[in-house]
Amino acid sequence: MLYGSFPYICTNQDIKRRLAVCYVLADKKNDVIAYYTLSSNRIDISDIPDNLAKSLSYTEVPVIIIGRLAIHQYYQGNKLGQAILIDAFKRILEISTLVGNHAVIVDPTNEPAERFYTKLGFLPLKTSKRMFLPLKTIVDLFKK
Numbered sequence: 254m255l256y257g258s259f260p261y262i263c264t265n266q267d268i269k270r271r272l273a274v275c276y277v278l279a280d281k282k283n284d285v286i287a288y289y290t291l292s293s294n295r296i297d298i299s300d301i302p303d304n305l306a307k308s309l310s311y312t313e314v315p316v317i318i319i320g321r322l323a324i325h326q327y328y329q330g331n332k333l334g335q336a337i338l339i340d341a342f343k344r345i346l347e348i349s350t351l352v353g354n355h356a357v358i359v360d361p362t363n364e365p366a367e368r369f370y371t372k373l374g375f376l377p378l379k380t381s382k383r384m385f386l387p388l389k390t391i392v393d394l395f396k397k
Contacts (some may be wrong), residue, residue, distance in 0.1 A: 273320050273355050276344070278337055289322040291344065296358065296385075300378045305387060314355040316385075317345045322359070334369060342391045349388055357386045 275294040281287055295313040319341055324333050345357055359375060360368040360383055367384070375384035 262296050273318075276337075276340065277319075277376060278333075285325065286328050287322075287324045287333055289337055289341050290320040291341065292318050292320055293352070293354070294318050294358070296356075296378070296383075300380050301356075302376055302379070305376075305385075315352050315353045316356045316358045317348060318346075318358045318360075320360065330350070338373065339394075342394065345388070346395065348390060354388055356388055357391065359386075 264370065273290040275288055275290045277285055278287040280339075295315050298309055298312055298314060301309075301314070319338075320336065322334065322341070324337075342357070345354065348354060357375075359370050361370055367382075369395075370384050370386075373386070374390055375386045377383075378385050
């Protein structure tokens with residue numbers, strides 16, 4: 254079961270300063286199995302792939318960032334990353350009913366992470382290593 258926000262488990266300064274919220278998956282002994290963080294930001298329209306940016310008339314668009322997504326080494330390879338990403342997507346959809354949000358951004362830290370996000374439909378941004386998934390894609394995912 255994915256528990257709510259546990260800022261005392263995610264002790265980095267971003268959590269303490271309320272720049273991100275941490276969601277933790279723990280086992281029955283409360284050992285951390287996986288976690289992810291969410292925060293809000295905006296990106297420049299010129300960084301979005303042209304085919305997605307052409308219908309937008311803004312210079313910047315609001316986004317939700319999945320800043321960290323980590324699975325304990327013992328649990329890797331069991332599709333747990335996809336499971337907690339789906340949980341993140343559900344929370345992001347809920348957030349988007351309260352606050353404007355056009356897309357989700359991730360920061361893959363290595364090639365395996367980049368392949369993971371690419372398989373899930375994330376697209377590279379033009380000027381960084383960040384990746385982008387339109388909120389419409391997530392909405393459509395849950396319509397199925």
